[in-house]
Amino acid sequence: MTETPPTFGPRPTTPEDGPGARACGFWDSLTDGFYTVDREWRFSFINRAAEQSLRRERADLLGSSLWDSFPHIVDSDTYRAYHRSVREQLRFSFDLRSAAMGQLVNVAVRPTASGLGVSFRETPGPGKVRGRVLLVDDRRDVSEMLQSLLEEEGYFVSIADDLDAAQAALEYLPMDVVILDDRLPSGRGSSVHHQAQRHGIRMLVMSGHPASIEQFGRSTGFIAKPFRGADLMKRLQRLMT
Numbered sequence: 489m490t491e492t493p494p495t496f497g498p499r500p501t502t503p504e505d506g507p508g509a510r511a512c513g514f515w516d517s518l519t520d521g522f523y524t525v526d527r528e529w530r531f532s533f534i535n536r537a538a539e540q541s542l543r544r545e546r547a548d549l550l551g552s553s554l555w556d557s558f559p560h561i562v563d564s565d566t567y568r569a570y571h572r573s574v575r576e577q578l579r580f581s582f583d584l585r586s587a588a589m590g591q592l593v594n595v596a597v598r599p600t601a602s603g604l605g606v607s608f609r610e611t612p613g614p615g616k617v618r619g620r621v622l623l624v625d626d627r628r629d630v631s632e633m634l635q636s637l638l639e640e641e642g643y644f645v646s647i648a649d650d651l652d653a654a655q656a657a658l659e660y661l662p663m664d665v666v667i668l669d670d671r672l673p674s675g676r677g678s679s680v681h682h683q684a685q686r687h688g689i690r691m692l693v694m695s696g697h698p699a700s701i702e703q704f705g706r707s708t709g710f711i712a713k714p715f716r717g718a719d720l721m722k723r724l725q726r727l728m729t
Contacts, residue, residue: 514653518646519609524660526603527574529554533660541608542588560587566595573597574604579662579688583614594644596620596662598687605660609644618642619728622661624654624668624677625694634667637717638724651675658683665727670695670704678704690727 515522521538525531531549539546544557555562569582581596586608594611597604611617621643625631628649635645646661648654651674654666658680666684668677670693677693678700684691693704696713704710711723 514648514656518607518661520607520644520646521609522605522607522661524600524603524605525554529603531557532603538608541586558588569595570597570604570606574599581617581620581662583611583617596644598660598662600660605662607662616642617644619664620644620646620662621724622646622648622654622657622663622666622668624648624651624666624672626650626669626672630669634720637720641721643724651677651680654680655683658687658689663689665690665692665724667692667694667724669693670700671697692723692727 515533516536518535518537521541522533522535523531523538524533530551530553532551534542534546534549539549542549549557555567561567565582566584569580572578573580577599579596579598581594583592583594585591586593589610591610592614593608594617595606595608597606599605607620618641621638623631623634623638623645624647625634626649628647631647631649635647638645646657646663648657651672654668654677657663658666666680666689668680668691670677677695681691691709693700693707693710694713694715695701695704695710700710701712705712708723708726711720
C-alpha cells in the first residue's frame with residue numbers, strides 16, 4: 489500500500505470531540521477495532537469492537553499507557569511501526585499475528601493531531617487487503633450493497649450514514665479512499681474535499697442529482713448514479729494508483 493504523508497492543523501483531541509461528538513454512534517458501529525493514543529502513548533479513545541477484540545474494559549484502558557497495558561508488544565514489529573508512523577508522519581498498514589485475538593489481522597495506522605489512530609480487522613491472508621474505504625450514504629441498503637462488492641474485491645470497508653460521521657472519520661480513521669454521496673440530508677458530501685485532501689485521502693463523489701452531475705460530471709473523482717459495479721471498480725483502481 490502507498491504510504492501517504494498527511495498534513496496537520498489545529499484539530500479536536502479525540503474522536504469524541506468536534507464532529508465526533510455529533511457522531512458518537514459511528515465509532516461503535518464499526519466492525520473494525522479502533523483506538524487512539526495521545527502523544528504520550530496513553531489510550532484516549534477505544535471503540536466497542538476494539539474493547540471486545542483486546543478483551544479489556546475500556547474504562548481500564550483509557551488514560552493508561554499502551555506499552556504498560558500490553559508490554560508484550562514493546563520492541564516488536566508493532567511497536568516499531570507505531571513509532572515510525574508518528575516519527576515520519578505516515579499512514580500505512582501491515583499484517584500481524586495477534587496474540588490477543590489469536591488470528592492474523594491487518595492493522596492500519598495514521599498520525600493524528602494529538603497522537604495516533606489505529607484500526608484493525610481479521611484478514612483472510614498476508615497481503616490480501618487492497619486498501620481501506622469509507623462509504624458515506626444515508627441509504628444503508630446502497631452502502632451495504634457497495635460494501636459487499638468492494639469487500640469481494642479485497643477492500644476493507646467502513647460505513648458512515650451522515651456528514652458528521654464522515655468528518656470525524658476523516659480526522660482519525662485510517663483510510664485510503666472515501667466514497668460518498670454528494671446529497672446527504674446533513675449537507676453536501678463534496679464539502680469535505682479540502683479536509684480529505686489535507687490528510688492525503690482520495691475522494692470519489694457519487695450522485696444522481698442533476699446539479700451534481702452538471703458540476704462534477706467530467707471529473708475523474710465523480711461517478712453518476714446509477715452505475716455499474718465494474719465502473720466503480722475502475723474509478724477506485726484509478727484513484728488507488
